[in-house]
Amino acid sequence: MRFISKYRRHRFAAPLLLLGALFLAGLTYSAAQAVTRQATLSQSDKATLIAEGKEIFARGCSSCHGINAEGAGIGPSLVGVGAASVDFQVATGRMPVADMSQQIARKTPVYDDQEVAALAAYVASLAPGPAAVTNEELAWERDGNTAEGGELFRNNCSMCHNLAGQGGALTQGKYAPTVMGVEPRHIYEAMLTGPQAMPVFSETILTPQEKLSVIKWIKHAENEPALGGAALGRVGPVTEGLLAWVLGLGLLIGVAVWLTSKAR
């Protein structure tokens, strides 16, 4: 303490303090920069990631997709599907397949994000294809337009996914899943790659900005509070009719029975 009280009025004290503060700020900044830079991998890191992915692939995927992802009797070739496909299929739990039924269903993912990234890097290294995106890269909240997104959704998506995005039936037990509760990056990648029965919405059919609008509308529909009361699954008149019969008429018949019952 004596040191401070002795030198704090020194004429170099202020410039030195300023220098120190600047140095500290610069250090914090570059440290933060270094963290982000870690994400953009160096060439050698990428090679290890691919190697890691190749190994996971050999263990978990090659029995269906072939040892070099060239495709086998059960699974298609993955050459050229790109990292976007891998990220969508594996990170939503669709791959690896639990049962080969009409449609590969969403479930709890088997691989964590690190492993998914490795797999994606491996598959992307086989041939160029659509790249995976991260939630942070998609500035849908900033660049999307809800009204436009709703219009695009009704033009392109609702015929399978339902007007409220609740999903719908396709032929022979196939279905368009609900789009509620899906990560923005997976919505984006689904549009980009057209998994299973879904068509591909390339960047020329729906521009990246339009895709962000679609995501924004979906997120809006997902988060919109139930404005008129209980939403009844948002599937339209079927549940409404059921409620009118069971609760509406049910209650009223109950009252009618009560009104006409004999006093005991």
Place this chain on the structure above:
Amino acid sequence: MSARERVVGQVANYVDERTGAAKWLKKTLTKVFPDHWSFMLGEIVLYSFVILLLSGTFLTFWYDPSMKEVEYEGSYQPLSGLKMSAAYASTLHISFDVRGGLLMRQIHHWSALIFMAAMVAHLMRIFFTGAFRKPREFNWIIGVGLLTLGILEGFLGYSLPDDLLSGTGIRIAEAIVQAVPVVGSYLSFLIFGGAFPGEMFIQRIYVVHILLLPGIFLALITVHLMLVWYQKHTQYPGPGRTEKNVVGYPLMPVYMAKAGGFFFIVFGVTAFLGAVASINPIWIYGPYNPGQIGAGSQPDWYMGWLDGLVRMAPPIEAYIFGYTLSLNIMIPGLIIPGIIFTGMALYPFIESWITGDKREHHLLDRPRNAPNRTALGAMSLTFMLVTLINGGNDLLATHFDLSINQIMWFSRIGIIVLPPLAFVITKRICLSLQRADRELVLHGKETGRLVMLPHGEFIEVHEQLSPERAYLLTQHEQLPALQANLTDESGVRNPKSLRAKVRARLSRSHAEQIAKPAASDLKELESGQH
């Protein structure tokens, strides 16, 4: 006499001297109605109609029946700036910018669903108890008319917001209109004032929805109720109840209180639903655009059977003289509904032709005592249920992990196989219940009390039925089947012998009964084994 009584008396006298109301009121207010919960189903329909008139009037204050394109500038942000019809924009306005608007919209819609549901429940009560028999055939026909108009009225109301879901419904209605042979396309042009969707449709159905149909409803409901009044209400059988009397309570004060209170309860339940459960959230569906469609588009439940029929129709078409006959729409959309509603309207006459019973009936049948009719009703309901299931096939498929194709085939086969099966099973159940009734009258109720007789025999004590209950189980009459007169007295063949044969066959089926216990049966039992 207190001063107050004197004043009331003077006022009443003043009115009576000028209108003669006292005599009429005295007669009216003491009119007796029988008491049963199932007699209040029609009341639910009536009260729902009143709720619909009131809430509907509220909605007309802000609703704009116009297909003019406007840009939405209301407070629901996710649609702001979108082009839409004024009808849709004004419905959004009611939902978000009118105080209590959304609640009123929801009350109106819930009330419509309950209106139709109660109407169907009322119809079932009338049918299964035989309340449509002479002299009430006309009232039955008016009821069928009200049901038909109710379906139409509901559908038009559902279409008014001009949202994407209801627009899809109109598109299907247009397809059904176009399926009318030869004139279909002209008819469609007439209705829409040009090619679909045109620019006048919403205006037109608005006038029909709020003026024409409610007017017809009011007129028909009035006649319906006047006939109930004039012909008196039917009653369930029981001791002291005959074809010539009505046992129950007077209108004043019992039914004034019950019916008045019930109105508020119906209003309350409807308002409760409107307050807690969302119905037809059109802001999620978006404005109508003929180029767009949503998976899982359904009509309201009372149209679901029609949708289900159209969904299950195989894709068949015929070409005659250069005209396309869309049989895949025409059969399920026009012919089958035509048969259903015509058959329903004519049923009282068909039944009386089969039974040859031309007498008046004011005592209701217990459904088991008319096995053929009850089975026919169960058969019709099964038919409707299969169509209704297929109407929601896409939701059943997604929510129960089924294949929509399998549901469609289930419905296609089920619509033919299940109703006859329901007929046979219901008829057997009715006859078994009759057998149980007979057993009960003859042997009394099993008490489960075992008694050992002095010589060691065990018997179960049967308790005799009360006379009231025994009367109830035996009061019905069992008409014999009609015989076919194939030849006249001199042995000449009846020219209408085929008709007579059919009638006799149907009559035999209709008269199939388990013989109710006669007095002689009982006497035989008493003198005999027990």
